[in-house]
Amino acid sequence: MSNPSFFDEQKEQSLIKARIVEKYFWAWAKVIIGVIKGTKIKGRRVDERIAYIDLFAGPGRYKDGSESTPLKVLETALSEPDMQNMLVTVFNDVNTNNVNSLQQAINSLPNINNLKYQPQIINQEVGENIVRKFNDIKLIPTLFFVDPWGYKGLSLQLINSVVKDWGCDCIFFFNYNRINMGLNNAAVEEHLNALFGKVRADEVRKQLKQLQPEERELTIVEAICEALKEMGGEYVLPFGFKNDKGNRTSHHLIFVSKHVKGYEIMKDIMAKESSEQNQGVASFEYNPAVSSRLPLLFELYRPLDELEEMLLDEFAGRTMTMKDIYDLHHVGRRYISRNYKAALNNLEAQGKVIAEPPANKRRKQKGEITFADNVIVKFPSRQ
CATH class of the missing domain: 1.10.10 (Arc Repressor Mutant, subunit A)
Structure with missing residues (x-):
């Protein structure tokens, strides 16, 4: 489930994805910090920490020198005094080389020592152990980013273990292309069952046998959104990414929250990052080949x-x-x-x-x- 060349060069799709996460982190942190300060003014005791957790953090920089999401988040925090004093960050990667590279990249950030809580970098495989840890504690307000290359380690239980607590939102990478292929692959059945829930995964497998490619995508994305809502993530918002030719969806970035405020903020961010606007209505999709994409059909809608x-x-x-x-x-x-x-x-x-x-x-x-x-x-x- 890894791709050695993924971090060679940052593609436009990865840049958009990182920008969406970075923008939401800023807006989310400002809202949560405001609530914490307001609670403190009223004389109530409150934990003044917020957190950002990334379980598939990568090496920090692409080989072409571009910054990946962890560095962008830390730079955002370093630019704001409240975040410097309140933000706890945890970055994990199962690849030891990635962990070492990320540590070096973080150490090289100017003024990194201005953070009250220095970044924690760990080297663990994401699975049931981490889910249990999160389930057993009440988390401080946390923005949770899950960006696996494929889908191993990504599960409904993992997402729920974080968003169960107040102020906790999740953004995760949904590799539609691999999931679409994997749903009928017995070798990865366990991983897909963990992602959708076994009953829903089996139902989707049955439906897919009779569907065309566009219908398959709608069915699969609808299934994961419904699974998240049943879990308690009332507000779910997917953002699609097309491949370089613009003729097929490669993946989605999916946002999950239990609060409508976060949903509204993310919807505005995703709308602005969409590659198409029709009558001022965003496509909630990034398509690198948008200029050549069926303009007449697009105008008819x-x-x-x-x-x-x-x-x-x-x-x-x-x-x-x-x-x-x-x-x-x-x-x-x-x-x-x-x-x-x-x-x-x-x-x-x-x-x-x-x-x-x-x-x-x-x-x-x-x-x-x-x-x-x-x-x-x-x-x-x-x-």
């Missing part, structure tokens, strides 16, 4: 129009604020807040909804009429 129709149907006869509409509707869909505001602006302009205050009494920003969270929307009844 109009997701904002679809959102407008959904809102008219689902909220018919109701009066509510833009924020209430967004909160009730966005989970499980790829629309972000600004998409809802654009859709409601369009519906108001077409006379299909009534907004209060109306458009002529709302301010303009960059030439467009704003639609604040507290604007009240009245939907007509459907006949």
Whole structure:
């Protein structure tokens, strides 16, 4: 389950993946630190530590000199005084050479000694022992990153052992290409059962026999998302990566949280990192060959129009604020807040909804009429 050439050169897909993790780490840490400080001000005792754990950390740098995720996270922490004093980091890799290389790369970071808690680097195989350790303790708020080359060591139990506690979120690498091939391979059945749960894995295996490639991907990704939700990870968000030719999905980055705030933050980050925007709606996918990808077919699909129709149907006869509409509707869909505001602006302009205050009494920003969270929307009844 390893690829010796993986760390030779950082591909664009790896750069996007690392950027998503780095951006979310920053936003997550700022939110958690704010909560901790607020609790302390109220006079309550609180553990003032936060953590970042990476169980498949790699060597720290690619052979071309590019930094991998552990170094980016540490540099982010070094740039912010609160993080310097509060962040605990744990980096693991089963490969001894990777561990030694990572240690050297971390030691070479400027001002690394400014961290109150120096990075812990361990050399263990990821399996049931680590799951038991996490299950047996109450974790401090932790961002958990799991990026195996294949899928060995990745399991529902591992993810749940971390996200079970407050403030703990998980981002993991879902190697769709290998998992798709492995689901019908008896030699790796145990690993895939651990990832999906045996009952669900067997059901997926049955479904795949009759499906086309695109349907296989939707079925497999839906299955892992449902498994995570059943486990208690209520908010799950996948981001797809196409291969270099742009004609096939290679892997997904999947986010899991028990709190809607983290879900909203990650959705905004993934939307901005998407390679395609259609009517302002992100694809939640990175495709290095996007410029040559069926432009006519892409234009025929109009997701904002679809959102407008959904809102008219689902909220018919109701009066509510833009924020209430967004909160009730966005989970499980790829629309972000600004998409809802654009859709409601369009519906108001077409006379299909009534907004209060109306458009002529709302301010303009960059030439467009704003639609604040507290604007009240009245939907007509459907006949």
